[in-house]
Amino acid sequence: MNLRNQVLLWAAQRYSAMVLALCVVVHLIVIVYAVRNGLSAAEILGRTRGNYGWFAFYALFVAAIAIHAPIGMRTIVAETFGWRGAALDALTLVSGMALALWGWRAVFAVFA
C-alpha cells in the first residue's frame, strides 16, 4: 500500500472513532431506555419501522464500525503475527465490506 493510503487509513480510523464515540453513547441510552421501560420486540419494531431517523443513525453507526474495526484489526494482525502486505490489505477490505453488508442488512430488517 502506498504511503498516502496508509496515512488516509489512519485518518479514517481516527475520524470513524469520533463518530463511534457518539453513536455508542446514543446506542447505550437507547438500550437502557428499552430495558428499563420493558419494551417488547414488537414495541421496539413499532418505533423503528419506517423511521428514517433511526435508520440513518444506525446506518451511520454500521458505516463507522465497518471502517474502524478492520483498520484496527489490520494493525493488530501485523504487530501480533508479523503478517503485512497486499494479502492483509485485501483481507482488511473484505472484512470491512462484510461488516457493512451484515450491519446494513440488520438495520434494513428493523426498518422495512
Add this chain to the structure above:
Amino acid sequence: MATTLSVSVWRGAESGEFRIYEVPRLESQTVLDVVTYIQRNLDPTLAYRFACRVGMCGSCAMTVDGKARWTCRTHVASVAAENRLEIAPLNNLPVIKDLVTDMSRFFDNWARAKGRFHGMRSRKDDFARVMPDSPQRKEVDGAIECIGCGVCYSSCDVVTWNPEYLGPAALNRAWTLLNDVRDTARVARLAAVAGDAGCHACHTHMSCSERCPKHIAPTAGIAGLKRAVVAAALKGEL
C-alpha cells in the same frame, strides 16, 4: 544503609545468563559506579559503555530492574529494593556482549526519518535569527535536548512489535526539524515519517515520555507529526 549490594548482571550476548556480584554499598552511588566497580575489581571481562558520566553523552543507558535508564544519573538508592539490583542491556536492540548493544538500527532510523538539517543559506549569508519566544521554537524547547541514549527506543512496545517502526527518538528529531524555520526539507521529511512504519504506528502508550531521562515528551511531537502528515496527505503533498 546495608554494607553490600547484590547485583545480577547479564553476561553473554543474545543468549547468556545473569551472574551475581557482591558490590560494596557507598553513599551517593550510581548504577554506573556499580558496573564500573564490578569491571575494575571483580570481573575485567565485563563489557559496558559509558563516556561522560554526567548525563550528556547518552552512552550508558541500560535496563535497570526491568526499566531502561541512564545509569550515570541513576542513584542506587532510588532503584535498589532490599539491596538487590538487576542490570541488563537495553531491550529492542541486538546485544553485542554483556551490557553493550548494537545501536546501528537506532541511529539508522534517524537517517531514515531525514534527521539531517537542510538549510537554505550559504556561508556568505548573514546568520538566521530564530526568536526564542516564537511559537515554533517554543514547540520544541524540550525536544531539542535529546541526547540519543536509546532509552525511549528500548522502552517502546511498538518497536518490539514492529521492528520497522522508526521509534520515538528519530521521530522526535524529525519534529524538531519540522519546527525549524530555516529547514527546507519539510515535505520530504513528512513523507519519511509517515505511514505504518512511521508516526502513525505510535499507539500513544507514552513509555518514551515516562522513561526519557531528559523529560522530553516524544509522544507529543509524534502527535504533531501525525497531524502535519495527514494535512499534507489531504493536500496531495505526499
